[in-house]
Amino acid sequence: TALATVAAVDLGASSGRVVVGAVGADQLQLSEVHRFANEPVRVAGTLHWDVLSLHRSMLHGLRQAQQTAGRLDSAGIDSWAVDYGLLDASGRLLGNPVHYRDSRTSGVMADVLSDVGAERVYSSTGIQFLPFNTAYQLVAERRGGLLEQADQVLLVPDLFGYWLTGATVAEVTNASTSQLLDVTRRAWDDELVARLGIRRSLLPDLVEPGTLLGEVTSDAVAGTGVEPGMPVVAVGSHDTASAVVGVPMGAGAAYVSCGTWSLVGLELDGPVLTGASREAGFTNELGVDGTVRYLRNVMGLWLLQESLRTWRLDGHVADLGALLDEAARLPRLRSVVDPDDPRFLPPGDMPARIRALCQERGEPVPRTPAELVRCIVDSLALAYRRTVHEAAALTGTEVRVLHVVGGGSQNALLCQAAADAVGLPVVAGPVEASVIGNALVQARALGAVGGDLAALRALVARTQPLQRYEPAPPTVVWADAERRVRSS
């Protein structure tokens, strides 16, 4: 039977990777050929992504992939959501793409919502109100004047796809995070776009995952050692969309896609657009095969990543493994915070911010790095508990197991805390769920594997190592801690 050899390019907020996937009816083998840091750069007061460096790293990875595999049947790209590049009429990049954690959007969402109304926006888009959604970034961009000169807006994975093939499209799973799509029709909400003062012609045609974008042009790879002519397939180009394809779940499952963010929720057949859902902060992002990712963004490992960065800047040797071991020996739930406090969003001194919030809330102030790590892990687990319970209640789902995928699935302290907090078994893995979802959608488009998401997930479950964590017997401590965090 057929075997597809594909390159999956997965760009996360803190690192990118190019992985060769060999995918067949009973085979799913991955080999990472290139991994690189994704470090934002602040220039003249604005926080940018270094897209050219990412592009060069991707090309380097594709060359490695072609050399390792001999020949590649296709490539696919996924990345973090909401951010974009602007192209002028001749297809050149206008300005340098801005990071969603930049402060240029501050106050924009409140302005837009007082104008258009949260209900109007949510009942069509189903997207949670995050200040950095593409919609608010474009309004900020309009105020800055650059949007007038632009001809097209391309979301990050679509921008890299364009640079490889010349095709300008908007892949729908990622486009849905813009908060400019009608989630029910899976189409741009033209009326909303107009009300925000965004020219409709800026937005490219939508494509579903599995669509062939085109072939790598010789011009795109001149002088890089990459062979032109390779097909590029649109995958679930939102990293979370690809990750959810890679969750080896069946009915009754919730998931945490645990990387820089923790995306916590369920897969649904259709959106939930009620007022209760809007107020609880749930999003309905579009998924592969007509599905909906019903979830909430929890601040995630960002809190740990930024704490480690702060300690290292201060000249400390901060080793995550050692800190987690030390934290595991400390009493749990001594200090907890709401990880989604907006003050944690921008880059900066996370330990100081966490201590300040503990102080304000009357929580014991964590002093040592290990105490802070314990506080972060417990606070994340507590947020997972609340989110899983709310998602179940809002959708009328009975959740029986929690899957944890992504880098955080390797964090045993967090996985056990999640099992205990939610009161359900945790199945951890795969680590590279986004890469797997990316590779599977390509392989299916090439005809090497068939079937629906259930069949793709069964292949993941058969081939990937998974680790199970049983919940500790139910205690009241998590419920008490939840009340502590939520009391005003």
Ligand code: LFR
């Ligand atoms: C995860 C993710 C989230 C999105 C955030 C910002 O990497 O894609 O799904 O909300 O990054 O783009």
